[in-house]
Amino acid sequence: MSAYRQSQSDSARWDETAERLRANLSPASKVIREESLAGRTTLRVGGAARILCEPSSLDDLRKAVAYAHQQAIPLHVLGRGSNLLVPDAGVEGLVISLSHQQWQMFELRPEGKIWVGAGLRLKNLCGLAAKAGLVGFEFLEGIPGNVGGALRMNAGAMGGWMFDVVEEIQVMTRGGQVFTWPKAQLHVEYRHCLELDEAIALGALLKPASAAESEQIKRQIDTYRDKRQKSQPRDPSAGCIFKNPPGDSAGRLIDAAGLKGERRGDAEVSLVHANFIVNRGHATSADVIALVRHVRARVQEASGVTLEPEVLLYGQEWKDVL
């Protein structure tokens, strides 16, 4: 069979899969074929999801997850795409986005605790907590993800970490069961929550450090915002491309190896912060991967340190391309 005919039959198969899924869900849930993921990521590169689903309820999410499970379709969760490199060929599977309003709750609970949905933007969490006079969420200012992505990545900045403020998380397993897991039960480390490699975070119960006047909290947020604006590039990026090795900074090592401004196509090692790869216009995923490979090799030569990517290669594993 020719490649063209093969791709036509693949396409028909995905059409049929999407159609069946759509028929299973309520009309408020979206099921989109060949949805471009470049536009749903901050780096703005990469291809499409064969199917993207935005469930509008817990029941529809459960049905979508169960459908993927039964049909053995790879399932991926998408947050705000701010820590992802999407391959140029896109993602062979079903991508679930918790972007519907249903997943964006912010509810005050007793003792100053907050219940937040996985789809709530960190910017909104930070602003709403400040308004409520709750201290401890200011470090989230400027991290362009949502709660689900921040839980999976244990996002951190300015000395704070996402799991510093988590009491428990609510998840759906790939089998469609919903559980509440206390923090003590989770395996959380630098930029990783092991349990969320598989389970889908639905929301979390967060605990503030203390209470204070809103104005005072907002001043702290402004200080962090200024600090970030001075030290980070404005061009599209996926944040820090490499994890910091123990006791050192990836940006310092890349800079010391003389790599600022290095380019592959339109992918460039930022002149502002060496641990950011920015998209200077029309970068492809292949450009970014080639640059990651080059930077790693040069840093290894110069300092003996092997840098590990922090950004995730969506739907694939870095070890297969590096």
Ligand SMILES: Cc1cc2nc3c(=O)[nH]c(=O)nc-3n(C[C@H](O)[C@H](O)[C@H](O)COP(=O)(O)OP(=O)(O)OC[C@H]3O[C@@H](n4cnc5c(N)ncnc54)[C@H](O)[C@@H]3O)c2cc1C
């Ligand atoms: C300019 C810029 C600055 C940044 N600064 C920081 C920083 O200071 N500190 C920091 O830690 N990061 C930073 N980042 C990286 C990124 O914003 C964080 O890692 C963020 O937490 C990712 O959230 P997201 O919603 O965009 O997740 P995505 O990038 O969409 O996804 C990341 C991972 O989380 C998984 N995921 C998403 N939602 C869920 C869910 N509901 N359940 C289970 N898994 C899920 C995805 O499958 C994927 O594996 C920065 C990025 C940019 C572009």
